[in-house]
Each structure stands twice: as structure tokens, then as C-alpha cells.
Amino acid sequence: MVSTIVVGGFFGDEGKGKIVAHIAYTEHPSIIARGGVGPNAGHTVYKDGVKYGVRMVPSGFVYDKARLLIGAGVLVDPVVLDREVKLLGCGGRIGVDYRCSIIEEKHIAEDKGTERLAKKIGTTGTGCGPANKERVMRSAKQAADVESLKKYLTDVSQECNDALDRGENLIIEGSQGFGISLYYGTYPFVTSKDTSASSLAADVGVGPTKIDEVVVVFKAFPTRVGEGPFETEMTPEEAQKRGIAEFGTVTGRARRIGYWDPKMARYSAMINGATQAAITGLDRIDPAVKGVQEYDKLTENVKEFVKQAEKDAGVPFTLLSTGPDQKDIVDLRNHKK
Template sequence: MVTTIVVGGFFGDEGKGKIVAHIANTDNPTIIARGGVGPNAGHTVLKNGVKHGVRMVPSGFVYDNARLLIGAGVLVDPVVLDREVSILGVGDRLGVDYRCSIIEEKHIIEDKGTEMLAKKIGTTGTGCGPANKERVMRSALQAKDFPSLKKYLTDVSQECNDAISRGENIIIEGSQGFGISLYYGTYPFVTSKDTSASQLAADVGVGPTRIDEVVVVFKAFPTRVGEGPFPTEMSPNEAKGYGIEEFGTVTGRARRIGYWDGKMARYSAMINGATQAAITGLDRIDPACKGVTDYDNLSDKVKQFLDQAEKDAGVPFTILSTGPEEHEIIDLRKIKK
């Protein structure tokens, strides 16, 4: 039985939602706990052929038997949370740590109205930065003080650690990507807190000695939304040549597209303490590989790319996504152990 962290390896939008959903449906966890910043990152997940974009509820909701928890380190927007709970029907499985800080309307107004954040940094305008600022100043409203959240309140760290002690599988899922970590990303073009695996463990109150696996998720063609350095960025015309055009789940803004960044992959794997990696978008390396579910059926071009990516990152690539659909995936975790 294992405790697994799933963390983004590049600038976000790596496809963590699909990877979390796959691990959940395969490993049968009792708990899926979300760390990360807050509703400023969206995860796109398919369930029974229906696409869902979630910003507050853990993307592992697709596995019906897991308790869904939001850790104390996460900012909660009650409006966004209520809407997702209503759409997804997961209220009976949801737990919100009573220590979570709340995003209020004033935070969203400040976020959108601050020129540096809105124009220079390219913030999502969801209020996370101002809410975290108020949290640091020790004047933030907490979940325990918000009436509509009362039915969800729990001690997430206690639930997670109790499950680990019982020998159950749990998943800790992150949001955002390593490249926009407040500490290790492209400062000042970053989010308002760290986004590494260590932070995710802290967000849900699980100590480092209780983590078994860290799956860092990469994208064959990295993308970035908003401003900031992007060393391997390609031109829009080059991206069109690969048939790549993407838009952010939260903002709807066009994503900037780049080539594989082996240097960043290695550094990300190191800081996150990755034990293995997942990669999405292999069908864009070779469209003929779309939907392939057997490693032996991948083309030589994709296999060569994977060999180099493994050397770059220094960890085995165990989960390979060959398309957006739920079944378009190759799981090599048992083989590569």
C-alpha cells in the first residue's frame, strides 16, 4: 500500500488530471487529497466520456470509492466549490480542512485590479495572491468561520495519516507546475506559493517519511499560460506545424507551446524527489501512436524520444499518455519496478 504524490513538472497544464484519474482507477485509493494553491489552476478530466474542468474538487473524483479532501494549505473559493459539488454530485465524499483560508470577493477584485499582477505577471485573477498575502498577515478568514462550509469541515491531516497507518492507498494531487513555484520557478512570473512535492505533502499534513512515490508529470511539448521565461518556446507557426493549439482551463487564454526541455525536466525531478515520471502528448511526437495502449506498438520515433527523456530526467517513465481519452494510456509501473 502506497502514498503517492502527483506533481506537475513544467509550467502547469501537463495533464495531471488524467494521470491522477488513471492512478485512482488503478490503485483504488481510499483518499484523494488535494494540495496546491487554489482555484487558479484547472484540471480537465474525462468521466464516462464527459469532460469536466475542476478547480477545487480533486480531479480524482472520477474514482467513486475515494474520500475527497482539500488540504489546509489550499485556498478555498466557496462559490467555485459549491458549483463544482453541485455539478459533480460529490458532496457526500468531500472534506475541507477547517484551517483552509477563504478567497473573498475583495481578493478577486484586488487580483484583477493590481496592474503588476494582471498585466506584467499575467495572473489568473482568481484572488489567490491577495488571499495568500492576507493569510501571511494573519488576518484571513478560515473555513471554520464560513457557514456554508460547515458540513464539509474536517482535519485532513488526521484523516490522511490515519489511512496511511491502516495500510491504505492514498493520492496527494498537486495543482500548477514546478516552473511557477514561488521558490523554484521563474520569479517573479510565478504563483503565490511553492508548488513542489514537498509543499504538497505539507499542504495535506503528511510528513516526508510517509511518502512512498512521487510521480512528476511532464508534457512532450511543454506549455505555459501568461508571461514569463520559456526557454524552449516555439513560434505560433511552428506549433501549428505540429497541430498544437491549446487554451487554459481557467482563463481560456492561448497556451504558449515549447519543445521538450531536458534540463528543466532533470532539475524538476531533482527538486520534487521524483521516483517516477508520467508523460502526456506522445501522440504529438508521432500522430500514428494516438490511442496506443501497448508499449511494443509505439513507433521507433516515440521510443527514442522516451529513451532520451528518461536520460534527461533521471527517473523511469512509467505512465505514458497517447491521447486525451481515458483509455489512451500505457502503464509500465509494475514492469519498471
């Protein structure tokens, strides 16, 4: 039995979906449970060569044998969930905790109409902040109160713990980056709750003593969508020169690009309690490594980059992504243990 949390180490968009999928294909979990805030973060994943952007369904949906659960700590937008379930055809595998709070139209309207948040902070306008505010005030609607969700309702914490008791594998996936944690991020330019591994475990109701691995996902060139401090940000001209242009899955906004941040990597690994790390975008360090699946075939400058990143973060880098395809990865987990 192995329970693994996959969490973003920078400001989001680190490629967590790909890492979740890879771990799922190799560890064969019976459950992939999602923690995090809600539909304000999107994950881009590939299945059978088709690109999907998901906001509610766990990105581990690509692994067909896993039950897909949404933990009690997650905000649910029933409209978004329904759309994704139909698109992905995964309704038979979905479970929504009956205690999830619901994003309603009024929350979205408030989010988009909030001058301070929409313009100053750069909120995604998906209603998460107002919905969490109502949750804190103990006046929120819960999943158990929504007719369209009744077919999915379950006790996610019970399912997860029962699976662990049976000796099955569990993956808990996060949906935001460490840098926008309400507690540890660049306040006030943050999301509406904590996004660290500890909170992800709480979101799905699995106690800390039952977590075996915490995989923090970093990006060789960190990115950030929206406003807020970004200490290693490069100029748009430099990003263009390097051929890096990215856009947010949810908002479509251009992502700000930065250089590797050793200080943030170490702090993130510390607070998340990382046991290992994954890094994506190594093909942007050196295009010659694109698609490489064996460590020995990596170029020397990429190997040096990874070695330095390991020293910076203080944890072994066991999953090295060399391109966007699911197969573009060097898996060193057996070598590093």
C-alpha cells in the same frame, strides 16, 4: 499501503488529472487529497466520455470510491467549490480542512485590479495572491468561519494519516506546475506559494517519511499560460504547423507551446524527489501512436523520445499517455520497478 504524490513537472497543464485518475483506478485509494494554491489552476478530466474542468474539487473525483479532501494549505473559494460540487454530485465525498484560508470577493477584486500582476505577470485574477498575502499577515478568514462550508469541515491531515495507518492507499495531487513555484520557478512570473512535492505533502499534513512515490508529470511539448520566461518556446507558426493549439482551463487564454526541455526536466525531477515520471502528449510526437496501450505498439521514434527523456530527467518513465481519453495510456510501472 502506498502514498503517492502527483506533481506537475513544467509550467502546469501537463495532464496531471488524467494521471491521477489512472493511478486511482489501478491503486484504489481510499483518499485523494488535493494540495496546491487554490482555484487559479484548472484540471480537464473525462468521466464516462464527458469533459469536466475543475478548479477546487480534486481531479480524482472520477474515481467514485475515494474520499475527496482539500488540504489546509489550499485556498478555498466557497462559490467555486459549491458550483463544482453541484455539477459533479460529489458533496457526500468532499472534506475541507477547517484551517483552509478563504478567497473572498475583495481578494478577487484586488487581484483583477492589480496593475503589475494582472498585466505584467499575467495572474489569473482568481484572488489567490491577495488571499495568500492576507494569510501571511495572519488576518485571513478560515474555512471554519464560513457557514456554507461547515458540512464539509474536517481535519484532513488526521484523515490522511489515519488511512495510512490502516494500510490504505493515498493519492496527493498537485494543482500547478513546478515552473511557477514561488521558490523555484521563474520569479516573479510565478504563483503565490511553492508548488513542489514537498509542499504538497505539507499542504495535506503528511510527513515526508510517509511518502512512497512521487510521480512527476511532464508534457512532450511543454506549455505555459501567461507571461514569463519559456526557454524552449516555439513560434506560433511552428505550433500551428504541428497542429498544436491549447487554451487554459481557468482563463481560456491561448497556451504558449514549447519543445521538450531536458534541463528543466532534470531540475524538476531533482527538486521534486521524483521516483518515477509520466509523460503526456506522445501522440503529438507521432500521431500514429494515438490510443496505443501497449509499449510494443509504440513507434520507434516515440520509443526513442521516451528513452531520451528518461535520460534527461534521470528517472524511469512509467506512464506514457498517447491521447486524451482515459484509456489512452501505456502503464509500465510493474516493468520498471
